[in-house]
Amino acid sequence: MDRAAIFDMDGVLIDSEPLWQAAEKAVFARLGIELTDAMCRQTMGMRIDDVVRHWFARFPWECKSHTTVQAEIVDGVSAEIAARGQAMPGVEEVLDLFSRSGWKIGLASSSPLALIHAVVQQLGIEPYFSALCSAFNEQQGTPHPAVYLTAARRLNVEPSSCIAFEDSAAGVASAKAASMKVVAVPDRAPLHAEAFGEADLELTSLAHFSGDLLDRLMCA
Secondary structure, three states: OOOEEEEOOEOOOEOOHHHHHHHHHHHHHOOOOOOOHHHHHHOOOOOHHHHHHHHHHHOOOOOOOHHHHHHHHHHHHHHHHHHHOOEOOOHHHHHHHHHHOOOEEEEEEOOOHHHHHHHHHHHOOHHHOOEEEEHHHOOOOOOOOHHHHHHHHHHOOOHHHEEEEEOOHHHHHHHHHOOOEEEEOOOOOOOOOHHHOOOOEEOOOHHHOOHHHHHHHHHO
């Protein structure tokens, strides 16, 4: 039976959450909206169009369209990734583990597809992936399961035979709604936080994932 590992991108494969926060703060500040770190964490894992709508509902502005604000944020993140984007600890080792074990590997992210391609190329990990999927191509973003269901379909693997790796509560909810097992890697959230209670396994880093943990997870 085919099995697949499907990875979220931001905060799981690349340490980009600080880059997203910096870009969001800078763009929204030009609109007169001062976002704090805690406010940015509220929208972690969401598509950027949903993020923009979220803050517009609370702090409406008139000078720029939603599309322009989204583009400015994505451009800022893209520039930051090219300048200083680095893989999270353990990324290549985990990808090697699944590749050697004969698992299919996919990526499911709330980021736009152009940014996904930029990241996997920047990190030199593109050859590992058989499917790169963006929630921007779905009618609904996370926590809706659409992007994970699309990834499973493109990999030709049943969702129940997939393991998802996520760092956000919205992402965990999305993968669980798709009937996948989920490994939560909440890099900047407290370990065992209630928001990650649905996860099947919780780690502080991908570097702690192992073949033994994989066997235990699949037997659970």
